[in-house]
Structure formats: structure tokens, C-alpha cells
Amino acid sequence: xxIKSYRKDLFYSYTLGAFxxxxxxxxxxxxxxxxxVHSSFHNEEVLSLIHSLRKDTxxxxxxxxxxxxxxxxxxxxxxxxxxxxMTLNPNxxxxxxxxxxxxxxxxTIIRSALGFGFTDIAVIKPAIDIFDPKVLRAAxxxxxxxxxxxxxxxxxxxxxxxxxxxxxxxxxAKKTLQETEFESTPLSLVFGNESSGxxxxxxxxxSIIIKHSNDIDxxxxxxxVGIALYEVDKQxxxx
Amino acid sequence: xxIKSYRKDLFYSYTLGAFxxxxxxxxxxxxxxxxxVHSSFHNEEVLSLIHSLRKDTxxxxxxxxxxxxxxxxxxxxxxxxxxxxMTLNPNxxxxxxxxxxxxxxxxTIIRSALGFGFTDIAVIKPAIDIFDPKVLRAAxxxxxxxxxxxxxxxxxxxxxxxxxxxxxxxxxAKKTLQETEFESTPLSLVFGNESSGxxxxxxxxxSIIIKHSNDIDxxxxxxxVGIALYEVDKQxxxx
Numbered sequence: 001x002x003i004k005s006y007r008k009d010l011f012y013s014y015t016l017g018a019f020x021x022x023x024x025x026x027x028x029x030x031x032x033x034x035x036x037v038h039s040s041f042h043n044e045e046v047l048s049l050i051h052s053l054r055k056d057t058x059x060x061x062x063x064x065x066x067x068x069x070x071x072x073x074x075x076x077x078x079x080x081x082x083x084x085x086m087t088l089n090p091n092x093x094x095x096x097x098x099x100x101x102x103x104x105x106x107x108t109i110i111r112s113a114l115g116f117g118f119t120d121i122a123v124i125k126p127a128i129d130i131f132d133p134k135v136l137r138a139a140x141x142x143x144x145x146x147x148x149x150x151x152x153x154x155x156x157x158x159x160x161x162x163x164x165x166x167x168x169x170x171x172x173a174k175k176t177l178q179e180t181e182f183e184s185t186p187l188s189l190v191f192g193n194e195s196s197g198x199x200x201x202x203x204x205x206x207s208i209i210i211k212h213s214n215d216i217d218x219x220x221x222x223x224x225v226g227i228a229l230y231e232v233d234k235q236x237x238x239x
Numbered sequence: 240x241x242i243k244s245y246r247k248d249l250f251y252s253y254t255l256g257a258f259x260x261x262x263x264x265x266x267x268x269x270x271x272x273x274x275x276v277h278s279s280f281h282n283e284e285v286l287s288l289i290h291s292l293r294k295d296t297x298x299x300x301x302x303x304x305x306x307x308x309x310x311x312x313x314x315x316x317x318x319x320x321x322x323x324x325m326t327l328n329p330n331x332x333x334x335x336x337x338x339x340x341x342x343x344x345x346x347t348i349i350r351s352a353l354g355f356g357f358t359d360i361a362v363i364k365p366a367i368d369i370f371d372p373k374v375l376r377a378a379x380x381x382x383x384x385x386x387x388x389x390x391x392x393x394x395x396x397x398x399x400x401x402x403x404x405x406x407x408x409x410x411x412a413k414k415t416l417q418e419t420e421f422e423s424t425p426l427s428l429v430f431g432n433e434s435s436g437x438x439x440x441x442x443x444x445x446s447i448i449i450k451h452s453n454d455i456d457x458x459x460x461x462x463x464v465g466i467a468l469y470e471v472d473k474q475x476x477x478x
Binding site: 108111112114115116117140141142145178210212213215216217219220222223224226227230231234237 | 258347350351353354355356379380381384417449451452454455456458459461462463465466469470473476
């Protein structure tokens with residue numbers, strides 16, 4: 001099987017670098033197609049960990065393929081894996097990202113989310129390709145601990161998770177995050193696209209604005225999500 | 240005068256795009272060398288604002304130069320300006336960034352900082368070039384409302400601002416942001432490099448960790464700074 005540079009329509013993707021490759025093996029070993037090691041990689045600790053996690057997965061020394069997949073960046077360890085299906089946990093709090101379009105931002109959000117115990121992320125289309133290696137790189141391994149599921153519309157998401165109380169983050173909201181008390185769970189924190197935010201029809205009594213000075217138009221998306229996660233996590237842990 | 244593509248040793252830099260160009264003219268009109276307009280730019284509202292702000296600054300229609308400075312990205316408005324000196328306000332709270340190395344992160348931090356009323360940023364060398372157009376782009380105009388000053392060492396900074404209480408953000412800290420009460424101002428929020436964090440000698444009783452799950456190594460730097468700014472701003476506004 002010839003491994004090609006990433007395209008959305010391929011049935012596989014790949015990790016680049018030791019940390020995400022180890023996380024992939026820990027969480028989704030059965031989906032791994034092959035592990036790629038560069039001939040100049042001799043970190044015994046990492047190699048022994050890889051061997052203990054791989055079970056029957058093939059390990060291949062293939063400098064040319066690693067160079068191709070990583071666009072010639074310094075990369076010594078990689079793994080090719082089958083894209084797998086995920087499902088959201090109906091009992092956990094969710095993040096809902098509406099039309100996210102920046103892969104680095106998306107990966108950074110997955111990382112922050114896992115840091116505050118949010119493992120379940122709904123993505124409303126159109127959106128970036130969640131399995132793109134650029135997403136995996138920005139997520140720094142956290143991707144493989146998360147459940148990320150596409151929905152065609154927010155209505156489709158709501159119909160499947162009717163018990164989740166939705167809080168849409170938007171500049172038009174009247175309630176500030178600073179004064180909001182999060183009481184009922186499960187809840188969903190909903191964020192819009194990087195440039196345009198959420199459409200006006202998301203505005204309701206549960207909408208929230210992260211109050212900031214008028215000197216800036218808005219906070220950057222991963223920062224806004226990080227702040228919301230911090231506040232919600234802090235409150236829920238106090239109860 | 241021939242305008243060259245950006246290099247650190249040039250005495251000038253430039254904004255790309257309408258929003259940062261307008262902010263530059265509003266805050267630092269006297270430092271602007273010339274305004275560049277693309278021949279196909281006909282937004283009357285923006286052009287009239289530019290004319291009202293420019294005073295005696297030259298406006299030049301120069302598609303070739305805009306194309307060169309913006310690396311052929313779609314850009315219709317730009318301004319070349321003299322790099323100017325800034326000073327930190329001794330009575331305001333500061334952010335201190337130790338060895339920041341990512342220009343996009345640095346710009347994003349300036350934007351969040353301004354959003355929470357922090358206009359004064361100390362940068363401990365070695366560090367990115369604060370005037371690089373990549374910083375200005377990520378800062379989205381907020382750069383021109385901020386005071387950003389280099390220091391060779393943290394000791395040099397402390398000697399100049401002896402009244403500031405320093406809070407160093409580091410994973411080794413015992414006190415969590417979630418339980419910290421910020422009482423005395425002026426204060427300085429100190430953050431380390433993207434990869435390595437702060438050196439151990441920054442650790443003291445005022446050090447703070449943003450508590451997160453063990454499933455991630457750390458939060459991304461702009462996210463961590465955003466969360467700290469949010470919490471401090473919220474507490475100081477309540478007093």
C-alpha cells in the first residue's frame with residue numbers, strides 16, 4: 001500500500017512527531033496501519049515505549065516516506081492510521097464549534113478543552129477537516145483523547161442531545177461570562193466562526209459575552225474558548 | 240526613498256490591511272512615512288477616514304509596492320511607518336513575556352491584553368522582533384494602543400519597576416489561579432517561552448499555576464495569558 005501525502009478523501013491520516021504518535025498508540029492502537037521511524041532516531045526510551053504499545057503493528061524504517069509526509073521538516077517518528085468514527089458522550093458537557101475554518105485554532109481548542117475536562121466536541125459543517133495533520137499537530141496529542149463529531153446543522157445536534165443547555169458565545173449577548181452562574185449540566189458551549197462569529201439566530205437568554213474593552217473588536221477564538229472553559233470548569237468544581 | 244521588504248534592521252515597518260492602518264493613523268500619525276492605496280480600492284468610507292486622519296502624510300497609489308510588501312496576498316491598504324520608542328506606564332499593571340519566540344502568539348497576546356485593559360508589555364530578550372509585520376497582523380491594530388519595551392534581563396525590568404508585584408505563571412507553582420486573590424496593584428503577570436516556560440529561578444510564593452487536567456502537558460501560551468488576564472481583570476473590577 002502506497003502512503004500518499006494527506007488529502008481529505010483518503011481513508012487514512014498520520015501523526016508527525018513522538019508525542020502525538022505515542023498518544024495515538026495509547027488510545028487507538030487498533031486503528032494504526034504502520035509506525036514509521038527515521039533511521040537516525042535512537043531515543044531508546046521512546047522506542048521501547050513504542051514497542052510496548054504497538055502490539056502487532058508494523059514498524060518501518062522509511063526516511064523517504066517520513067520526509068514526504070512531514071514536508072521535509074525535522075521529523076523522526078510518525079504513524080499512519082485509519083480515520084475512525086467517534087460518538088459524543090450524552091452525559092458529558094460539550095463544546096460546539098460552528099463553521100471552524102482554521103486548523104491550527106481547531107487543534108489548539110481541542111488541547112484546551114481536554115485540559116479542562118471537555119472531551120466531546122461537536123462540529124457544525126461547513127468546517128475544516130478534523131483529521132488533517134495540521135489539526136493533529138496543533139492538538140499535540142489531545143486529539144486522540146477526544147470525541148469529535150460532525151453535524152450538518154445545529155438542529156441536528158440539538159435533536160440528538162435535547163438535555164444539553166446551550167450557551168452561545170456572541171458579542172450581541174446581554175449576559176457576561178463574568179456574572180454567569182453555571183448551574184445545570186449537561187451544558188454545551190457554542191462558538192462561531194473565526195471571522196464572522198455566530199449568526200444572530202443563536203441569540204437567546206442563555207447567550208453569553210466575554211466582556212472586554214471596546215479597544216478590540218473581539219478576542220481570538222481559541223483564547224475566548226479557553227477563557228470560557230476555565231470559568232465553567234472552575235465553577236463546576238466548586239459545587 | 241525605496242521601501243524594502245521587512246527586515247529587523249530597517250528603521251521602518253508597515254501595516255497591511257485597513258484596520259491596522261487606521262489604528263496606526265489614529266495613534267501614531269506623526270510616525271507614518273507614507274500611506275499606500277491599491278488602485279482597485281474604492282471603499283469610500285475607509286478612504287475618507289484615512290484622509291481625515293492623515294494630516295500631511297503622503298498617500299501613494301502603488302500596486303507593485305503593496306504586492307511586494309504583502310507577499311502578493313490580497314491587500315488594498317498599507318502604511319509605512321518609523322519604528323518608534325515606547326515606555327511602560329509605572330502606575331499600570333504589566334505583562335512580562337520572557338523570551339517569546341512566536342510572532343503570531345505575540346500579536347494575539349497584545350490583542351487579548353488590550354481587551355482586558357493591559358496596555359503595557361515588557362519583553363525580556365532574546366525575543367521576537369516586536370515590529371515585524373507578522374506581529375502587527377496578529378495584533379490586529381491593538382499594537383498601536385500598546386506600550387511594548389525590551390529588557391535585557393528580568394533584573395533590569397525589576398529595578399525599573401520595584402513597586403510591581405510579580406506573579407510568574409509556571410507549572411511548578413503551588414498556588415492555583417483558581418484560588419488566587421489579587422489584592423495589590425500594580426502587578427506584573429510573567430509568562431515564559433512557548434516551549435520551555437519560565438526557568439526555575441522564577442519560582443516563589445507569588446507564582447501561579449492555571450490548574451488543568453494531567454491529560455495535557457500545558458495550555459497554549461496565548462490561551463494561558465488570556466485566562467490569566469480574564470481572571471485578574473474580573474477581580475480588579477469587583478473591588
